[in-house]
Amino acid sequence: QKEVEQNSGPLSVPEGAIASLNCTYSDRGSQSFFWYRQYSGKSPELIMFIYSNGDKEDGRFTAQLNKASQYVSLLIRDSQPSDSATYLCAPQASGGSNYKLTFGKGTLLTVNP
């Protein structure tokens, strides 16, 4: 069973701080990694994806990937109360199941004004 572990929340940060969300995965063959944001009572929303080792920046979001360590993270700079949500890490499965995303249980982030 391929597993995805995320830092257990809830994570609480003050407004304007950097929020750091971490994820480790067991499928060594995973090549693509996705971060989703899910507001309470809403559906998951794709916010970032990363394929290559290193950093990928998009606005206030930075995804970091280290395939050797099987580790992916999401940094949110200048956190806003509107960032308060559950963040889901989802590596894409390797091999014949490469359409399959395995989701972590998510980290609940609360940004305090």
Place this chain on the structure above:
Amino acid sequence: DTAVSQTPKYLVTQMGNDKSIKCEQNLGHDTMYWYKQDSKKFLKIMFSYNNKELIINETVPNRFSPKSPDKAHLNLHINSLELGDSAVYFCASSQDWGGSYFGPGTRLLVL
């Protein structure tokens, strides 16, 4: 314009009943999925279709039967509903690169 839509949004029914959930996407994607999110918010894939062909079938009771009449539609039929089927069911679609777009969800409550 809605990209991935599902009907109904809410479904309250008795144990033993049969129900269906419909999903449509207008993104032109080739692949569609059904996910189940349980009360602990764990999101797990159930099925996936690519161009109307079943490509992923996770360990799901055979009371659950997906059907894809065309690549823009994926329906989920559930027979003999049980209490444990209560969850939010999300439909999603993706193109080859894998990023999935989710529908608004169907909240199923089995009494």
